Amino acid sequence: MPQTTPPPRTDASRKILGACPHDCPDTCSLLTTVENGVATRVQGNPAHPQTGGTLCAKVSRYTERSYHAERVLTPLRRVGPKGLGRFEPVSWDSALSDIAARLQSIAARQPEAIVPYSYAGTMGLVQGESMAARFFNRLGASLLDRTICAAAGGEGLVQTLGAKVGMRVEAFAQAGLIIIWGSNSIGSNLHFWRYAQEAKRQGARLVCIDPRKTETADKCHEHIALMPGTDAALALSLMHELITHDWLDHDYIERYTLGWAELRARALQWPPERAAAVCGVPVAQITHLARDYGNTRPAAIRLNYGMQRVRGGGNAARAVACLPALVGAWRHAAGGVLLSSSGQFPVDRAALQQPDLRGLAQPRTLNMSTLGNDLLRESSDAFGPKIEALIVYNSNPVAVAPESGRVVRGFEREDLFTVVLEHFLTDTADHADYVLPATTQLEHWDIHTSYGHTDVLLNRPAIAPLGQAKPNTQIFRELAGRMGFLEPGFAESDESLCRTAFGAGIDFERLLAEGFVTLPLADAPFATGGFPTPSGRCEFVSARLQAQGLDGLPDHLPNHEPAGSSLAYPLAMISPPARNFLNSSFVNVQSLRDIEGEPVLEIHADDAAPRGIVSGAVVKVFNQRGDYRCKAQVSERARPGVVNGLGIWWRKLGLDGRNVNELTSQQLTDLGRGPVFYDCLVQVQAWAGLPAGHPADNAAGE
């Protein structure tokens, strides 16, 4: 290869250290090249071991997203009916004055009628819940329980291991067996996959547990394609085999666990034949996996949130989190389980969010996963006041929240005042009274933890804000000013907020210089117990759950909508992430949408043939909640009885102005009150044509 000489580094060409803001376990360190004030390239920082100099396809195209011709760059005020996305540009001054006046008049009567709605459009601690939280705390607005992604599994970990803690991700490279459980690592945790590959090269066996035959399953030695929502049955049956063959570390169990006799009795109710019937997999797959898990050292489990979006998701995460203690896997750095590392970071959330600003107010808490229902509720003693104003930032609920038919009806309410802080006119922004232009990660300060590794990252602005865009923090600061909030917390700068996030808990000067700092942590954190539970042990039985009147032991809880329970809707549908989108982000980036093509439903030939469905045909997917059209892909990636609706498409970029969440329900998980996106029965039909005159009519005929 001929060597090209890099251009000389002048003042006009600089590289700025940043952090990827997206909701992904990898939280990469970024190097942005800036030439004459323009960001020309975003690369992975080669000096950051977790990033290893490589980025995913999405974030390599970060400049395409930031300089997108459709970026919202001025404040916009609605001029048409809600949902049509018709707006006129207005000045910041007039937008902020009007919004402040509207919020003031509601707050004077009933501050809880104002509701913030945000999630992880950026994972940054500063552009996430810092100044925004201060603003809503001072206002006395409703609180939001941010459950939409990880609540069930997170609670499962807390009840078992004591916190969102686990193995260090780099240690997976040394494992002898890696179980990738409910995770499409190649699609959504690429930098973990590098460690798994290294282990594979050194002889490790890789097993993937996933209803879908993902690209990750393709590259593992074995794929266990269980039915959605049956993971706890599988885990309990693995325990059954460990017990009956005595593949146990009795010393570890004795010293460092709680509730062994009870768990043993529960697990013995799950012989492999019973689990095989529940999970829809061969008995031999269960017995072989148990044999490998009981006899390979070190054995590591990469659990991911894909397995907890069902009724029993919290219990399933608990059951899996018990496994490493049974075989003493924690004794080794490369043994144990990792679902999330986020509990390892000493973030000073109280300093960032200042809950004291609430004073004596004790506002209600709304669950973000039932937004559709809540927007349609009237005032009542049980609910409190009807929602009158919704301020959305870092989220696209009209596309991502379950049962979107009801979410859309809520957003269409004429008596709802909606403000959306956004980069783009998303499905949610289309319903706003005001859209306020927010900066992207290239344009603002932030500081980041990670849920897949244990490094803190700093993001410096690489370029000036585009157009009239402002950071979320600045928008809330200015709104606070107009509402007459004079507390000093509203004057704190973003750079100072970055320092506040960890206080003295991190070497900030090093972060400024190098862009990342690794937390000082033990290699094998639970080799001799020391779990952050009340007992200090791995809690097979949780007294805290018992105190809530719940089962103290993990169990298999069948789905709200178990397969085979409905003649009308015989197929289970899951809707996992598309590799080239990040939730609903990037769907409007043309080069990435070109790779994904269009919304598809993967269906097995056994289910397609009797329905007369062929690949490429438009199908109608429906249940009691709604219907949705997309293209069928007859594929081995779907197992019989399960269809896969990939990715969270923008509704307006789909075939019929809807997406998969038209079908998902607002039921909740056993623990954590999370959503059940993958606990959803549907029927699928070949579809002759789209409704006449529908704008997608032409597209479907191509």
Ligand SMILES: Nc1nc2c(c(=O)[nH]1)N[C@H]1C(S)=C(S)[C@@H](COP(=O)(O)OP(=O)(O)OC[C@H]3O[C@@H](n4cnc5c(=O)[nH]c(N)nc54)[C@H](O)[C@@H]3O)O[C@H]1N2
């Ligand atoms: N490219 C890309 N990366 C992403 C995302 C994205 O949208 N795109 N999303 C990000 C987000 S928000 C998160 S929370 C993380 C993690 O996000 P996750 O949702 O955990 O994503 P995946 O790793 O794709 O894992 C989901 C896998 O679980 C499988 N699955 C579905 N139901 C079950 C079940 O009942 N049991 C089991 N065992 N498996 C099941 C699905 O088929 C899928 O392959 O990834 C992040 N990374």
Ligand SMILES: Nc1nc2c(c(=O)[nH]1)N[C@H]1C(S)=C(S)[C@@H](COP(=O)(O)OP(=O)(O)OC[C@H]3O[C@@H](n4cnc5c(=O)[nH]c(N)nc54)[C@H](O)[C@@H]3O)O[C@H]1N2
């Ligand atoms: N059917 C189904 N539904 C799902 C899932 C699934 O697997 N299947 N996954 C669920 C999961 S795991 C999650 S985490 C949720 C994700 O749901 P969301 O957190 O809503 O994620 P996104 O859809 O990516 O929307 C984030 C929005 O924030 C905006 N944004 C990014 N940075 C900034 C910023 O700095 N300021 C402002 N103001 N805006 C910004 C982006 O432009 C984007 O429109 O979706 C859930 N919904």
Ligand SMILES: [Mo]
């Ligand atoms: Mo998520």
